[in-house]
Amino acid sequence: MEESTIEKIYNPKDVEKKWYQKWKDQKCFTPRQGDQPAFSLIMPPPNVTGRLHMGHALDNICQDILIRYKRMKGFRTLWIPGVDHAGIATQSVVEKKLYKEQKIKRNDIGRDEFLKHVWQWKEEHMHEIIQQLEQLGVSCDWDYLTFTMDSIPNKAVRKFFVDLYNQGLIYQAEKIINWDTTLQSAISDAEVESKEVKGKFYYIQYQIEGSDDTLTIATTRPETLFGDTAVAVNPKDERFSQYIGSYAILPLTDRKIPIIGDEYVELELGTGCLKVTPGHDFNDFEIGKRHQLPIINILNKDGTFNENAAAIQGLNVQQGRKKTIELLEEKKLLIKVEDRLQMVGHGERSDSIIEPMVSQQWFLNVSDMANKAVKAVENSDMKFFPKGWENTYFSWLREPKDWCISRQLWWGHQIPIYQCQSCQHQWASEQDPSACPNCQASEFTQDPDVLDTWFSSALWPLSTLGWPDQETMKQKDFESFFPTHTLVTGFDIIFFWVARMMMSSLSITNQVPFKHTYIHGIVRDKQGRKMSKSLGNGIDPLETIDQYGCDAVRFTLAAGAGYNRGLNLDPAKIEGYRNFVNKLWNAFRFLSPHLKNTDSNQIENITSLNSEEKWILEELNQVIEQVSHSIEDYRFDDASSALYRFIYDQYCSWFIELSKPILFSDDDKAKGQRLQVLTLVLKDILKLIHPITPFVSEEIYSHLSKNQMLISEKYPEVRAEFNFPDDRFKMNQLIEMVTQIRNLRASLNLKPKDEIKAQFFTDNQEVAQFFYQQKIALKDLAGIVAATISSKASKRPGKSSAVATDQVEAYVQLEGLIDLKKEQERLQKKIDHLLKEQQKFQAKLDNPKFSENAPEEVINEVKEKLNHSTLKINSLKAALNNLD
């Protein structure tokens, strides 16, 4: 034992710092050597720009629980941490900073110079996010720390890209894409969120060429008419089909555009006439393809109108719309305007309205990969927990669209496509080339675009283990650790990330990147609302750790993480678990003065154990079983609550309380034995709970075990020799009896200090003997002095209150204190309640259909219950009769 004083209130701050440093220094997070099976995880890399939020905390804590558990189970564990370069986010942070501090825009200094600034920024800030991760207590192997733009990931990206290019799966094309006018880049379909926006439906009149007839067109985007190249009607529409083949005069311009027939147009929608803008609408683009319509681009990259929309050139979309309406009104071509709710695409990152635009981009054809990825889940090579999430996964992968992978940014993996300036040959290359492979000319240019950040993320399980560099793969032991075991993440990135890792890994290695995917819920506030800046309801994990301690936060998140979709976080909960951590601390604090030689992990003489000792060991077995199962099933909630109950109720409230008289007695033998049990159970508790609350458990353990750190201990297993069902039964009788007597005392308004005399009656010899041994406990816990135990044949005392379990009756004599009438009522009420129960069971058994159909187990169970309530009823009835 250390001599230092043990504080009354557990103080997490110093403890956390101390142990994290020790674990790191002693390489506890590094996979151990040997031939044990491997277990590996990859950390979803947080953005280098970010600050950790509760979602990160939950995600990482679940992983840490798994890795600590498996490590203690003897696996060769590896958890690989990483940080994401987050193309868009980082580039804009640095852009803003440069402008703010030096009034420099990126175009002023050029690409290379700008990237130097970004790298510098990254060097300065990456450690911040790592430090935040460390505060969560994560036991990942920092030697494996990977940044998504490190040279190995870059090699991985280039190799994957070049292979796909050479297979013809990556291609360049002029297609309609989502254009983010703020970022001035293309983004993928997955990065567009539709949001409901209040808009208007404008009805515009078009003149038909060479006729007095007009067509009315309804649109939400009148300003795009400058890019229109047709009017479409449904050929089946009798109102308009006659016009197909004629031309309409496009208002505000001098152009005439064909009126075409296309099945896509719906009869009931709008006016039944559709303006077709192939350059700025996904559907119109398709219609345009079918009818070989020309494409007119009317927007600049920043979202203002260009010369093709001369009347509104230079205006942004909002202004352009207003101006267009004014012009139409002047010409009396605007028939009417209606309010309308519509879904409009917004950029995930920038939140600005996405403009569909036709542009030259790189695409990846994912059909085959997606197919493989679907099959891998269908045949359970990879399993989702909870299973339901595979639907989300399938829905994305079963209708794959080509992935737009190029981004008009500077920060990211530059596309490894080169073009020769003399022969125009285009090729993809894993290394920076020195000459054109076609004509050997040394003048060539690299495609300026970078790849979607998710393209490198898709390779994360491979690149973090060194792929494709053979040397590094060996050094990182790719062989052992790939495929990884479990991916832990949120459902919001099932298709962004999970699906894409599956696709790339299957395509490269023919193996799944991980065998399980555990999807946890989204952390929300107490009322179930998303945490957001605008609502101001965010809970910062680091502040919370500062306030309550890391273990309390970890336990709270673990207790909330199961198979649910949301985790509503209430600070009151964290406080509650802070108290629980303190409870554990105080259990240790109570024991510590009694502990001398605590390094023993043995019970010297199992046969000499008494019933309560056997009971706690039996209960220990139960909790070991339950916690292990729950963690393996990703039911961290079940694991936490099993531990909570065992520690709080079984260990602290009963076992420690029952141990007090022995520890304060002079019976050295009994004391020694009891301490062995107390210590063994406490040590197992610490081992069991360590994955969830690593700090407090390690701290306490350091007082109990001199040589070994808890993090490297072996996880408890169920011990066959601790199987004591009979003692469990006896102990439960005692617990029930004590509880009932306390209840009786409360109903009689007795003060805690008031002592009572009791007579027990039972025909169960075992229980009788046990109660006899527990005289002191009965005094301490129920305030009973002078108890006697006799058989049920004996005469019951008069003027007494009584309580009963199914085995034991207790009569409490309280001369003068008992109001006979009240007591009668109390007993009658109990009896009535039990009678109802009894009738229910009896009715079941009397029902012939029940006994015919129900399995024997169930029937026996009901019989047993009937028997219990009958026994109790008889006891209480006797007590009632005995009252007067």
Next chain:
RNA sequence: GGACCCUUAGCUCAGCUGGUUAGAGCGCUACCUUGACAUGGUAGAGGUCAGAGAUUCGAAUUCUCUAGGGUCCACCA
């Protein structure tokens, strides 16, 4: 428009393949500074498991419908 999920104590939630006297934490009430812990102890109140119907010997649990809430996907001009 499709798909999925939720509705159990005042609050936040467990309740697995149908058989419990329907549970936990917080909150609440009463009493307690008993030599680990007031970040504590003991006891208690509180639920016709959203509603209706069906299957069954038996439904919080399975099925159908209704009402309310949520999430994701979708190009409805």
